[in-house]
Amino acid sequence: MVYKRYSYFRLFVTLAVLAIVTLSIVLTASRKISASVERDIYRRPPLAIVQFDETFELAQRTIMLDDRPRRTLHLRVDDIELDEAGNVTTVARENYIERQLFSSRYPYSVTAVATQFSQTPLIGDYVGVSLALLPVLAIIAGITTLRMVWRITSPLAQLRRALRKQQFMPYFQPIVRGGSGELTGAEVLVRWQHPKMGVLSPANFIALAEESGLIVPMTRDLMAQVRECFSPLANRLPGDFHFGFNISAYHFNDINLIDDCRDFLKAFGLHRVKLVLELTERQVLVSNELTIHIIQSLHQLGVLIALDDFGTGYSSLSYLQDHQIDILKIDRRFISQIGADTLSCHIVDHLLSLAECLDITTVAEGVETEAQRAYLCQRQSVHLQGYLFGRPESQDLFLHQWLGGLPF
CATH class of the missing domain: 3.20.20.450 (EAL domain)
Known part of the structure; x- marks a missing residue:
């Protein structure tokens, strides 16, 4: 009939396009968020590199003067950390985004670390799950879109609209x-x-x-x-x-x-x-x-x-x-x-x-x-x-x- 506009081929193409567009949008957004967090870490004022006996004092002073919350000072050797309160802990480093500032005069460095990143996980942290869900979400979106389009362009809807006009x-x-x-x-x-x-x-x-x-x-x-x-x-x-x-x-x-x-x-x-x-x-x-x-x-x-x-x-x-x-x-x-x-x-x-x-x-x-x-x-x-x-x-x-x- 004149009204049969959406063949199975067009349905497949529509769903494929929706899946690709959705995947691109989500991955692009994930990359932008990750880059934004990383830029925020790198934009923080670097800690001064000074003599060893003055390093921690100046670093602590810098942290106290900074009005941004949740900055602390740690002394770390490999995966062992000593915090301000004197507590010794073992930490997993894979969740950190860090930047090291090396001294040109002494064999020591000061590291700026983002420790809040794991508290708000991004889509990029679950790439496998995201890739598995995206086709399903795309199909749901495609079916919903086609139902709305079909509601407008179905043969019966066209007849009713033609009668009104x-x-x-x-x-x-x-x-x-x-x-x-x-x-x-x-x-x-x-x-x-x-x-x-x-x-x-x-x-x-x-x-x-x-x-x-x-x-x-x-x-x-x-x-x-x-x-x-x-x-x-x-x-x-x-x-x-x-x-x-x-x-x-x-x-x-x-x-x-x-x-x-x-x-x-x-x-x-x-x-x-x-x-x-x-x-x-x-x-x-x-x-x-x-x-x-x-x-x-x-x-x-x-x-x-x-x-x-x-x-x-x-x-x-x-x-x-x-x-x-x-x-x-x-x-x-x-x-x-x-x-x-x-x-x-x-x-x-x-x-x-x-x-x-x-x-x-x-x-x-x-x-x-x-x-x-x-x-x-x-x-x-x-x-x-x-x-x-x-x-x-x-x-x-x-x-x-x-x-x-x-x-x-």
Whole structure:
């Protein structure tokens, strides 16, 4: 699908980059802290190198005058130390950072030692543990980041955002009378005006919209856009002109559909325009008290119910028996085989005959050749729709080409 942006390869690359960046930041910080401590030791004022009998006296005086805390004087031979209190201890030297000042006159030295370093261990003291934990922390950070990104860029989130920003636009495909070629209506088809990918067809998002329930507000928004555009032009539309909207079976469980259709028809007034709801074949319409009530209420408003893509999916003969259907739309796969497949011609003939017997208006979808048109026009009651008469067009193009309802 259009929305699948994060493949496993991109996930791996993202986690690897996060691990490298995290490792670099931590090690750099550790080195800077260690260098800072070491610089602090080396910046302390050096102890004066003097004669042996004066060395400890002056050193002690220097320590007492220094206002920085935790400086003491020790006398050390190898690992044995004698402190000011006269205590003799053995010390481990690996934790010391020290600087020795050698005398040029006597074989003695004074050593400045940082004894607090081990009290606040740095990450550098635990390099092994740090290296073991960093990949785990990087993976956790990567997963958290991807979850936040996915929350923003998931297909469902994109649909919701597009709906809020009104990026779903109506496109119109003309429907003409078979005998005269006069414009009798238009099917309203949704297109997604994506800011980065351009115009997207319903194949990229309609299934998810139906699954998530967003198809209901999406259809409501389309009806509102068509109403606002064409209601001021109602007196210029051909007589008995109709707009057809694709309606999923899920939508027939929404009681608000009645009010949406009432508002649509009320905007045009004087029954200048007919509203057709085309039941799609992708979902089964379960007959219950609610759906029966909604369909009956719609008929009372003058709304017509059509079976879209009849002969495919869930659009079958049982709908003709269970519901009051006004229009039958023959699927394009049967129309496309006219003249090439005898069986398809027989199927089309039987469907047209069935519609005549039931007093149902018929629309043949997918008419693309003159041969198909000529074959279908043998039945005067049929209406035609397909690329032969016009592709789905934007609102402005449709108004420019078809507003007058001139014969094709």
